[in-house]
Amino acid sequence: MLTTLRKIVQDVGAARDLQTALDVIVRSVRVAMQTEVCSVYLYDEETSRYTLRANEGFKREAVGKVTLGRSEGLVGQVGLREEPINLDDAPSHPKYSHIKGIGEEDYKSFLGVPIIHHRNLLGVLVVQHKAQRCYDEGEESFLVTMSAQLAGVIAHAEATGSLHVVPAGKQKKSVRFNGVAGAPGVAIGVAVVLAPPADLSVVPEKKADDVEAELTLFNRALEAVRKDMRATAEKLSDLRPEEQALFDVYLRMLDDKALGAEVCKLIKAGSWAQGALRQVVDEHVRHFEMMDDPYLQERAVDVRDLGRRVLSYLQEEEQVSITYPGKCVVVSEELTPAMLGEVPRESLVGLVSVLGSGNSHVAILARAMGIPTVMGAVDLPYDRMAGRELIVDGNLGRVYSSPSVEMLRHYQKVVDEEEQFSKGLESLKDKQCVTPDNYRIPLWVNTGLMTDTVRSLDHGAEGVGLYRTEVPFMIRERFPSELAQEKIYREQLAAFAPRPVTMRSLDIGGDKSLSYFPIREDNPFLGWRGIRVTLDHPEIFLVQVRAMLKASVGLDNLRIMLPMVTGVSEVEEALHLVHRAHHEVKSEGLDVLLPPIGVMIEVPAAVYQVRDFARRVDFLSVGSNDLTQYILAVDRNNPRVADLYHSLHPAVLQALQKIVHDAHQEGKPVGICGEMAGDPAAAVLLMAMGYDVLSMNATQLLKVKWTLRSMKRSQAKAILDDVMTMDNPRIIRSTLELALRKQGLDQVIGGRWQGDPV
Known part of the structure; x- marks a missing residue:
């Protein structure tokens, strides 16, 4: 069977x-x-x-x-x-x-x-x-x-709206696809499907605007491949006759009475050339693969190869044919930074990727550019989305296809209110975050690109709680040298001086990989990542720390943070290496102060060792994204279990409260730099718990500031006491949002569509 x-x-x-x-x-x-x-x-x-x-x-x-x-x-x-x-x-x-x-x-x-x-x-x-x-x-x-x-x-x-027969005059049923929140915000626009070059599997279905033009393009591409086959056969004329015969087979497949004829038939029926080619090649590949004869099964490879060759010429011919609507949502199986460069910035309102996570290059760029993005929408039939109106909810990681009139009206109101609200917040950028009962809490930002830095300064950031040093590594083809790193870090430190900049040491592994330093594991999130990698490769760690120290000369606003620590021995070993790097830099004649050193609390093991860590370092910072996924055993980048990922889960809230209590018992400050800090509702609870610093994406900073400046800390503590007795994260979220509404803070809650569960 x-x-x-x-x-x-x-x-x-x-x-x-x-x-x-x-x-x-x-x-x-x-x-x-x-x-x-x-x-x-x-x-x-x-x-x-x-x-x-x-x-x-x-x-x-x-x-x-x-x-x-x-x-x-x-x-x-x-x-x-x-x-x-x-x-x-x-x-x-x-x-x-x-x-x-x-x-x-x-x-x-x-x-x-x-x-x-x-x-x-x-x-x-x-x-x-x-x-x-x-x-x-x-x-x-x-x-x-x-x-x-x-x-x-x-x-x-x-x-695609083909599930149920819709009576004339009745609106098609809107469909929701769950993904992972890549960049916050809501966008409404027309889908444009982008596919990587010469990949038949991602060619979308599309009607031909001009059948004759499509036929001409296809025949031209077909002839170009035939020419390539003949040229290749001539170059390899020293092959034996039976091997040379392979090229004759290829040429016969491309004959006007074979694959070519079938593709032309589909084009004449209304399909564009690329889509017709994909259908024909898929059909032949499927037939060959189902055959019992191993030799015939292998012919599927030949057909697929020919299809790719023809497609590459078609894409060369048709690459200028993409037209971008005024409000464009780019959809792809796997978005890349290069694809973003193809889209006019003034047209781009949203991004959707079937593959990828919230830490993908594209997601990082999208957050820096302020483009609402959903990643990991694995069930979205992206190849059938071209020309469809989509709603991208980057706050909740959802995509709506064929939205109803009521849903469109609702989300358009959300978009309009968000735009007006954001403009109104600009007056707060130079004001401190102080509650009505005079409780002061600094708001910092998470950065990784220079565009993040510019946006952060424009929003009045008081410091950097997390500078992702892996980003410069990810956008290069090899490890950056000490000098190259020093220049990058100096730029960041100088831009924020005299405000503090917390640089996390290289944090790769899990869902963040380097093409030139591949890490392949069955379970990467429980594998070789974070501090484990850099301690195993002290040469990488020492170069990075030396670059950080040299970059801080004369600025003295550097803080170094160690990721993914699970035990005291890791912290002590890393501290030894930092002191060694400091000694080496000083021996070069540079007057460098030893910066404050801290650790990230991201795994359950660290939660129970906060006091031990606090006795050895200068500060602590919670990475709420990883901490939540490890406590709940839920991969936050997997949309199939996205509904189980709740940063307001009782277990997470209890862990967060224990961390801040234990850190303060040892007299050490503790901040938080995960997505929770940028959620205005969650920020109310974090302030009530006593976190000393909240660090977030720059796009959320003014919303959080406006919320906390509008809420007394005494009120926040009362809300915290209330939710800490609850055992359901959805009820906790509802209670929190209701409390904000009573305070007149509806704008920061976000426009959830009433048809969706809380």
């Missing part, structure tokens, strides 16, 4: 639309399980009914006409219970409901499994048989596997 399953999955993946995919599944499952009926019932939340959307075994006219209520019949029971139902005598079941006119009364055996995607019931997959028997364990597992495959197909169909 594994071979059968693989073939069905390939067939479904190659289907051009939802109905074709459903028909493939019911037909293939019926044959594979040697059963007499296979059906797919899809559920519509708006009508609370199931509709028979595909079937093999019943009368054809039943498809699209047979409907069942949410709790009606055995199909309804499968959906309500959200688990398989396997019966050898279905008609005798008390919930059995006979559907007249389709011949169902002849079938005794029944196996139904729910189709579920991200906890949402999408439908039910059913097989039936006349003989009275229970389907065995293997058959049930097979059908469950098929339902999981079908769930992804249906979810993609939702995005």
Whole structure:
């Protein structure tokens, strides 16, 4: 059955639309399980009914006409219970409901499994048989596997509006895709899909604006590849005849009566050249891969290679054809910084990437540029998004496709209010963050690029709580020299002087890798990262610290921070290396002060050693992003578990309170530099706990300042006392937002769409 399953999955993946995919599944499952009926019932939340959307075994006219209520019949029971139902005598079941006119009364055996995607019931997959028997364990597992495959197909169909038939004049149902918040803010715009060059798998579907022009482009590309093949064959004329014959095979594949003819046929049917090429190549690759003969299977590689060659010429011809609407949301399977450079800045309002995390190069750049961004939207069918209106909610990491009129109106109001609110906050940039009851709390920024620095100074930052030194490493092709690092660090220190700048030592590993220093691990977040890497490579650490120290000469505003510490021995070893670097720099005749040295509290082990660390260092800083994911065992960059990542989880809040208490017991200051600090609602709790510094992205600084200047610390403490008795992070968030609303601070909460859960 594994071979059968693989073939069905390939067939479904190659289907051009939802109905074709459903028909493939019911037909293939019926044959594979040697059963007499296979059906797919899809559920519509708006009508609370199931509709028979595909079937093999019943009368054809039943498809699209047979409907069942949410709790009606055995199909309804499968959906309500959200688990398989396997019966050898279905008609005798008390919930059995006979559907007249389709011949169902002849079938005794029944196996139904729910189709579920991200906890949402999408439908039910059913097989039936006349003989009275229970389907065995293997058959049930097979059908469950098929339902999981079908769930992804249906979810993609939702995005394109093809899941339910929409009556004339009625608005299509909007669809939400979860991702990871990459850069805060909300954007509304038209999707432009960008694909990396010569990658057939990411070519989007698109209609041809000019069929004749597309045919001309394709034939020109085809001839260019033929010319390349002939030239290559001539260069390799010393090969044996049987090896030379490979080029003849390639040329025959490119013949006007072979692949070329099939592509031209699709172009004439309305597809653009790149999309038509992808469809034809995918179809041939699929057929070759399904063959039993190993030699023929390998021909799939040849077809794929030819497709890429033709595509590269097509993209050369068509690269100037991209037109960017006035408000453009760039969508790609994997956004790159180079792609951002292709888009006119005045048109770009939002970014969406199927792959990548909140720490991707693009996300870092997007935050610096102030562009709302969602990363890791793994379920988004990006290749079908071109030309669609999208809402990008970078605050919550969500993308909405085919938004309703009401949703558009709501989010447009959010965008307008955000713009007006941000302008109104500019008057605060030179004012200190002091609460109405005179409690003073410094607000610092997190930086990594010079654009961050400029924006931070414009927003009135009082210092840098986290300078990501890995960013200069990530945008280079090799380790920067000591001199190169010194220049970069000097620029940062000088820009903020005399305000303090906290430089975190190189923090790579996990989701931050260097192309020239690859770290490949099965579980990188629990692997070789942070201080573990630099202690294993003291030559990297010493060069970096020396560069920092030299850059601080005459400015004396440097602070050094050690990431990912889990034990006292790591701190002591790192301190030894810092003192050694300081001695080396002084021996060169430079008058350098030993800067304050601190540690980051990012893992549970560090939470319980705060007092030990505090006795050895000058300050502590909480990295709330990593601390939250390690406490909750939730990868914050994985959208499949994004709903489980809550920085206001009771366990996280208790850890944060313990950290600040223990640090102050030892007389050491403690700050926080994760995303929590830039969340105005969470900042209220952090102030109440007693954190000495809040460090955040520059785009959030004025919002946090306005919030804290509007809230007495005594009120914040009362709110903290209230939420610390609660055991549900969603209730904590709701309580916190309600308290802010009562204070008239609605603007900083963000415009959550009322159709979404809190």
